[in-house]
Amino acid sequence: xxxxxxxxxxxxxxxxxxxxxxxxxxxxxxxxxxxxxxxxxxxxxxxxxxxxxxxxxxxxxxxxxxxxxxxxxxxxxxxxxxxxxxxxxxxxxxxxxxxxxxxxxxxxxxxxxxxxxxxxxxxxxxxxxxxxxxxxxxxxxxxxxxxxxxxxxxxxxxxxxxxxxxxxxxxxxxxxxxxxxxxxxxxxxxxxxxxxxxxxxxxxx
Numbered sequence: 001x002x003x004x005x006x007x008x009x010x011x012x013x014x015x016x017x018x019x020x021x022x023x024x025x026x027x028x029x030x031x032x033x034x035x036x037x038x039x040x041x042x043x044x045x046x047x048x049x050x051x052x053x054x055x056x057x058x059x060x061x062x063x064x065x066x067x068x069x070x071x072x073x074x075x076x077x078x079x080x081x082x083x084x085x086x087x088x089x090x091x092x093x094x095x096x097x098x099x100x101x102x103x104x105x106x107x108x109x110x111x112x113x114x115x116x117x118x119x120x121x122x123x124x125x126x127x128x129x130x131x132x133x134x135x136x137x138x139x140x141x142x143x144x145x146x147x148x149x150x151x152x153x154x155x156x157x158x159x160x161x162x163x164x165x166x167x168x169x170x171x172x173x174x175x176x177x178x179x180x181x182x183x184x185x186x187x188x189x190x191x192x193x194x195x196x197x198x199x200x201x202x203x204x205x
Contacts, residue, residue, distance in 0.1 A: 008133030
């Protein structure tokens with residue numbers, strides 16, 4: 001089985017590419033959705049997060065209100081690091097479990113983890129291949145403004161906190177340029193999917 005990381009900058013088309021890879025037959029795990037799940041009551045990160053940040057982060061139904069939690073940690077790097085110390089190990093453990101279950105069912109399959117932060121944390125070394133989605137800066141800004149209803153300045157602030165694109169490219173085996181028409185992106189995805197399929201069926205290094 002081939003284990004692939006899919007990452008990219010803010011508003012660079014990761015979700016679009018992930019959906020197409022899933023349609024083509026890959027097993028796709030979305031790290032942000034798993035991150036939400038581990039913070040739900042009964043999830044691995046729920047109790048330590050509640051203990052660390054207190055009942056003020058809870059909604060009336062005792063679930064963690066992610067907006068309240070985000071407002072607490074967003075401007076405080078130390079608190080964000082503390083939250084990540086609960087969430088990230090729980091997410092990785094759940095991903096590993098899901099991938100092992102998939103590998104048992106499909107030993108020559110392609111499992112893809114879509115995550116915004118892979119290279120920054122050194123997790124890219126845990127994958128057989130890395131796919132990076134990329135587009136020009138103005139496209140990122142326009143998408144961020146439209147999708148997330150942010151100002152240009154807010155998008156630029158998000159981009160400034162990310163690893164530069166050129167640095168990310170040095171860690172990627174495949175780069176998908178999503179700046180153009182959707183059909184062009186889909187064609188690039190198909191070529192990469194076929195390459196991944198061949199690797200999964202071979203004794204890949």
